[in-house]
Amino acid sequence: MGLGDRLKGLFGGKATYASMDEAVAAINAGETGAPVDWVRGQAExxxxxxxxxxxxxxxxxxGMPADMAAGIDWLEKAxxxxxxxSQSRIAGLLSVDNSPWRDPARAMPWVRLCAERGDSFMQVMLGALTLRGEGVVPDLDEARRWFDKAAEQGExxxxxxxxxxxxKGDHLPQDWDEALRIYREIAERGSGRxxxxxGMLHMLGEGVETDLPAAxxxxxxxxxxxxxxxxxxLGDLYRGDRLGQPDHAESLKWxxxxxxxxxxxxxxRVGQAYDLGRGVEQDYLKACEAFSEAASLDxxxxxxxxxxxxxxxxxxxRxxxxxxxxxxxxxxxxxxxxARSEARRLLTEVADDLTPSQRAEAEQNILNWSA
Structure with missing residues (x-):
């Protein structure tokens, strides 16, 4: 691409590109006017x-304000x-429970297409939507059929x-015996969930008698x-007294x-163990390292x-x-x-001890870490 075309790309004028790769390279180089317009034209x-x-x-x-809804429209065209x-991505974006763009009726044809192609995750999704009657008439037998197909692949x-x-009695009659039968059956087939x-049901005594050893x-x-x-x-159980005397070493293992x-x-929890010397020799340095790991994981x-x-x-x-x-x-x-209550309490205590220069440093830290 010549200098004239490149200047058009930088300043938003009309430019042409020999290939999609060339347009992508221009976008990656920071040009967000002409190459984006060219890509849009090709897409249209x-x-x-x-x-x-x-x-x-x-x-x-x-090259434009972020607009996920418009993006989904483009993805659906592909x-x-x-x-x-694109079919798998659009099916997921429109069907998974925590998606802000969830639209089961719109998702259904894409979920079905992916499920019929053998995607075990989408077979489960299609079964779940069918079970709940989202985007389709509810049908337990049809839902089971798709769940069985997924199970054949280990899902x-x-x-x-x-x-x-x-x-829960959610979309089906509450039936503890049937729920337990299913849980036990798929547990034996390798379902960690x-x-x-x-374990939770036996620990809490829900649907069964409380049985901590079984749990x-x-x-x-x-x-x-x-x-x-x-x-x-397990870590919590051994840290507490429900199994007898606390076993901090066993708790720390889990x-x-x-x-x-x-x-x-x-x-x-690992940091707490090192900080308090529970189940391990007290070591403030290792406690700090563990707390830092926890902080890095938000x-x-x-x-x-x-x-x-x-x-x-x-x-x-310090x-x-x-x-x-x-x-x-x-x-x-x-x-x-x-966490908020404890942070506010400590914030008040520390604020009283800050010098003006330390306060300025703290404010800079806040800006840096918020970026």
């Missing part, structure tokens, strides 16, 4: 790659041309969903299958296992604990500006009421 003319790229540009607000990646979440529906669920057995099997909640529950899966609360009580260490100088050099910034950000941003 039916270029599938251009349509997929327009989804990303709309999604990230490149899906309509048979692009399997047991669909059957778990039927068990949960019977447990079902093992954890059975521990289920939790251990679920933990071996990689279920973090089971690891954390928290460490969960921490190995990048769980912020688990790292916080676990707010980990941030509060780390800030406390900076206040006291335990395991780290740093009031850093502590103040940690407390301030938790107090401002957390959804955890306990």
């Amino acid at each position: 003319a039916g270029d599938m790659r251009g349509q997929k790229l327009m989804f990303e540009l709309c999604r990230h607000g490149v 899906a309509g041309q048979g692009d399997e990646e 047991l979440d669909g059957h778990f969903a039927i068990g949960l529906a019977h447990e 079902a093992l954890h669920k059975l 521990v057995g289920y939790f251990e099997r679920a933990a071996a299958d990689g279920v973090i909640h089971a690891m954390m529950t 928290y460490r296992m969960a921490a190995g899966h990048d769980d912020g609360e688990a790292w916080y 676990y707010d009580m980990g941030k509060v604990a780390l800030g406390t260490k900076y206040v006291n100088g335990d395991g780290v050099v 740093d009031l500006p850093r502590a103040y910034a940690l407390f301030f950000l938790v107090a401002r941003e957390t959804d955890d009421e306990d």
